[in-house]
Amino acid sequence: MANKDLKTTVQDNVIWRSIFRPGSIYRKGYRDTSRDRALASMNNVLYHLHPVKVKRHGLKLTYTYCLGGLSFFLFILLTVTGIFLMFFYTPAAGAGTELAYLNMRELSASVTFGQLVRNLHRWGAHAMVFTVFLHMARVFYHGAYKPPREFNWVVGVILLLLTLLLSFTGYLLPWDQLALWAVTVGTNMMGYTPVFGDQVQFVLLGGLEIGPSTLLRWYVLHVLFIPFVTVIFLAVHFWRIRKDGGISGPL
Amino acid sequence: MSDEVQIDQEVFDRLVAEGKSERIARAKAKAASVRKARAAEGVALGPRPAEQAATALEEFRSSQGGGGGVATKTAAPADAGGAAGGRLTPDQRAARVAASLGNGGGESASMGVPAASDHTHRLLALVPPAGIQQVQSKQMDKVYTWPHLLLVEFVALLAVGSLLLVMSFFLDAPLGSLANPNEVPAINKAPWYFMGLQELLRYFHPMVAGVTLPGVALVLLMAAPYVDKNPSARPENRKVANLAFTFFLTFWGILVIIGSFLRGAGYEWVWPWVQGLGFTL
Ligand code: HEM
Numbered sequence: 001m002a003n004k005d006l007k008t009t010v011q012d013n014v015i016w017r018s019i020f021r022p023g024s025i026y027r028k029g030y031r032d033t034s035r036d037r038a039l040a041s042m043n044n045v046l047y048h049l050h051p052v053k054v055k056r057h058g059l060k061l062t063y064t065y066c067l068g069g070l071s072f073f074l075f076i077l078l079t080v081t082g083i084f085l086m087f088f089y090t091p092a093a094g095a096g097t098e099l100a101y102l103n104m105r106e107l108s109a110s111v112t113f114g115q116l117v118r119n120l121h122r123w124g125a126h127a128m129v130f131t132v133f134l135h136m137a138r139v140f141y142h143g144a145y146k147p148p149r150e151f152n153w154v155v156g157v158i159l160l161l162l163t164l165l166l167s168f169t170g171y172l173l174p175w176d177q178l179a180l181w182a183v184t185v186g187t188n189m190m191g192y193t194p195v196f197g198d199q200v201q202f203v204l205l206g207g208l209e210i211g212p213s214t215l216l217r218w219y220v221l222h223v224l225f226i227p228f229v230t231v232i233f234l235a236v237h238f239w240r241i242r243k244d245g246g247i248s249g250p251l
Numbered sequence: 252m253s254d255e256v257q258i259d260q261e262v263f264d265r266l267v268a269e270g271k272s273e274r275i276a277r278a279k280a281k282a283a284s285v286r287k288a289r290a291a292e293g294v295a296l297g298p299r300p301a302e303q304a305a306t307a308l309e310e311f312r313s314s315q316g317g318g319g320g321v322a323t324k325t326a327a328p329a330d331a332g333g334a335a336g337g338r339l340t341p342d343q344r345a346a347r348v349a350a351s352l353g354n355g356g357g358e359s360a361s362m363g364v365p366a367a368s369d370h371t372h373r374l375l376a377l378v379p380p381a382g383i384q385q386v387q388s389k390q391m392d393k394v395y396t397w398p399h400l401l402l403v404e405f406v407a408l409l410a411v412g413s414l415l416l417v418m419s420f421f422l423d424a425p426l427g428s429l430a431n432p433n434e435v436p437a438i439n440k441a442p443w444y445f446m447g448l449q450e451l452l453r454y455f456h457p458m459v460a461g462v463t464l465p466g467v468a469l470v471l472l473m474a475a476p477y478v479d480k481n482p483s484a485r486p487e488n489r490k491v492a493n494l495a496f497t498f499f500l501t502f503w504g505i506l507v508i509i510g511s512f513l514r515g516a517g518y519e520w521v522w523p524w525v526q527g528l529g530f531t532l
């Protein structure tokens with residue numbers, strides 16, 4: 001069979017074998033046996049996230065609803081679409097040179113797939129806030145924060161906070177009326193922090209009111225600082241899930 | 252340092268004379284002096300016969316009062332007679348697997364052990380008897396990550412991915428007019444996930460609504476696992492916790508809905524079917 005020959009040709013050579021480790025489902029000779037199923041996990045980069053075997057009840061859609069996994073998927077999707085947007089965006093908003101806003105207009109008018117990617121980024125961001133909320137609720141109702149998972153719940157609350165901050169810092173970037181005033185409402189509240197209110201607001205805004213330096217500041221927070229911190233906490237979150245004995249339950 | 256291990260000088264000299272490097276000689280000489288000290292204390296060294304594992308386990312049980320699985324002499328397969336080099340014949344292996352499953356046979360390789368069986372699996376690290384560690388966990392009903400879990404994840408990812416793509420195809424993200432600090436829009440709202448706070452702002456001083464209440468909520472949230480000491484995870488045993496959390500979520504949800512949909516120009520109460528929807532995502 002020509003098909004068979006092609007498969008052998010592709011798989012049976014030095015380069016292919018160097019890429020796919022023994023047990024990989026893409027390697028020549030993978031068989032659907034217990035041994036190879038175990039190796040498929042063990043010899044895969046995913047072994048950092050998944051053990052060889054998982055509790056059967058964890059597979060049921062109604063246990064996790066995939067919410068944690070989907071939050072992570074949305075985070076990845078937002079990173080990819082966000083990088084695309086960065087190619088066409090300048091965080092500048094000086095009077096008369098509001099490049100940020102003009103770039104957003106150009107994005108939909110003259111960039112191939114520009115509007116689509118922006119939509120994906122926008123709706124994906126809202127969806128991620130939503131799935132993270134729901135994930136937290138499902139974890140609570142399963143009592144999945146009980147020992148030994150207490151600390152992972154705390155890590156989770158920090159992740160929730162980081163997700164909100166990511167979303168909120170992104171909200172300002174289009175530099176339209178919606179962005180400016182939504183952020184004004186939000187940051188006014190922070191100005192009421194006891195004792196340090198004015199200082200907090202000054203640091204957040206990079207000045208006394210929202211202006212070009214706020215935009216630059218929030219841009220850096222949005223595309224670099226908060227994602228960086230989030231990735232670190234995600235790593236801890238995933239690592240703890242495994243060290244705490246995998247998914248909780250069954251109830 | 253006083254408790255630095257001494258070098259057995261005799262061994263060291265001999266090894267150096269044999270042409271070993273000084274580093275190697277020192278390491279071996281240290282090991283030799285440790286061995287000597289142990290022998291003087293009457294501690295047996297070196298590999299031990301497998302029966303001793305069972306004895307050591309018995310010793311551990313009687314001294315620690317621990318329960319535990321049944322000590323099987325798997326370490327020294329006495330029944331290995333037929334197989335070459337101590338390896339099991341396929342029949343022997345099948346018999347052993349069936350025995351460890353606690354029944355005649357699982358349905359497939361990935362089916363694992365029935366959850367109801369009281370079979371335990373034991374991780375036993377054998378160190379000098381005084382330091383035996385016995386780690387036990389209940390054998391659970393498990394399946395292979397590949398293909399079972401990865402398949403589910405992949406499907407979930409495709410479903411949500413395509414949903415978003417379709418939505419993005421038909422619905423454009425909003426872009427208003429250029430930001431103008433001198434012109435407050437009639438409808439002035441935070442993003443939806445902060446609408447609960449903005450709604451609270453109607454009723455409380457900004458410091459309470461914007462700082463105190465969210466701060467307290469956050470601390471309570473983080474403290475939940477430490478406050479809730481109930482060891483059970485079953486819903487019927489934790490009615491209070493579930494009720495409290497449901498109350499919290501509902502309260503928050505209602506605030507967000509009011510703020511998002513029932514507030515309009517000047518943040519006054521509106522009915523969306525009368526004055527229109529004052530809500531932008
Ligand atoms: C960026 C946000 C987050 C991501 C990507 C994420 C991801 C995950 C994933 C993939 C799991 C595996 C099980 C599942 O899918 O349900 C998990 C479990 C868990 N998460 Fe999250 N999570 C996030 C936020 C949170 C939040 C906000 C909380 C709670 C406040 C939380 C607490 C937990 C706990 C306690 C577990 C263990 C649950 C169990 O063993 O059943 N996580 N998370």
